[in-house]
Amino acid sequence: MEFILTLDKSLFYFxxxxxxxxxxxxxxxxxxxxxxxxxxxxxxILFLIIKYKKNGLIISILLILSVGLTNLIGDEIKHLVGRLRPCRSLENLHLLVKCGPGKSFPSLHAANNFAMAVILSYFFRKNSWIFFSLASLVALSRVFVGVHFPVDIIAGAILGSLISIIFIKLSQKLNFSKIKNY
Known part of the structure; x- marks a missing residue:
């Protein structure tokens, strides 16, 4: 574990x-x-509902539910783990934004953006590279500005992705899987 934390700190500074x-x-x-x-x-959300009608509404609901549950679970994990943000625990960092009071692990920015990327990629497969590129950029930005460690964003990405996969599987069980992939 010490090796992982040392590597995490080194990657953060890099x-x-x-x-x-x-x-x-x-x-x-x-x-x-x-x-x-x-x-x-x-x-x-508005675009999905207007352009894709009922399907867009279902996709929007899945997005909102997955992000909502990701926030709830991620917030609980933050309180359980209690890891300080790098801007609260390290010296000589390059802080570009205000250091928030919350805990660091996992990154909810990463979790939420990956949750959305998974849902959107499931329904709009041709554009999945855009969704995952944006989610990765937002996640990486959290380290770059000095408010998260790399392990925080990796854990957030995994958390958000898993929760969205669960919602996709649930939607398949409820026959929402018949929604056309665009």
Whole structure:
């Protein structure tokens, strides 16, 4: 376990400090900010419902349920594990955003974005590379700006993905699997 934590810390410093440059220092705080994504998520839900009618509503409900459950479970894990954020536990880091008061493990930004990527990829397979690229970019931004360790984003990605897979399997049992893949 000590080896993993040491590797995690080394990877954190590599991403957070070594990869730092003026372009990423400008871009990553924008990418990581939830307030920048919320209008996009609202637009996505409305777009799905308007364009795909009943199917879009079902996809939207699956997105909301998977993100909601991911938040609930992820928040409980954060309290159980109690890992401090790197911006609260490390020195000499490159902090680009305000260091939040919450715990670090798992990253809920990563969890939520991977939860959405899995659901959207299931229904829109041709575009799955876009969904997973965006989820990965948001997850990586959390390390880059100094508020999460790499293990936090990996755990978040796994958590969000697993919860969405469960919702997909449940939707198949309820015959929502007949929804057309676009």
């Amino acid at each position: 991403i957070n400090s070594f990869l730092s440059n003026s372009f990423f220092d400008w871009l990553m705080p924008i990418v990581t900010s939830q307030k920048n994504w919320n209008p996009i998520y609202i637009f996505l």
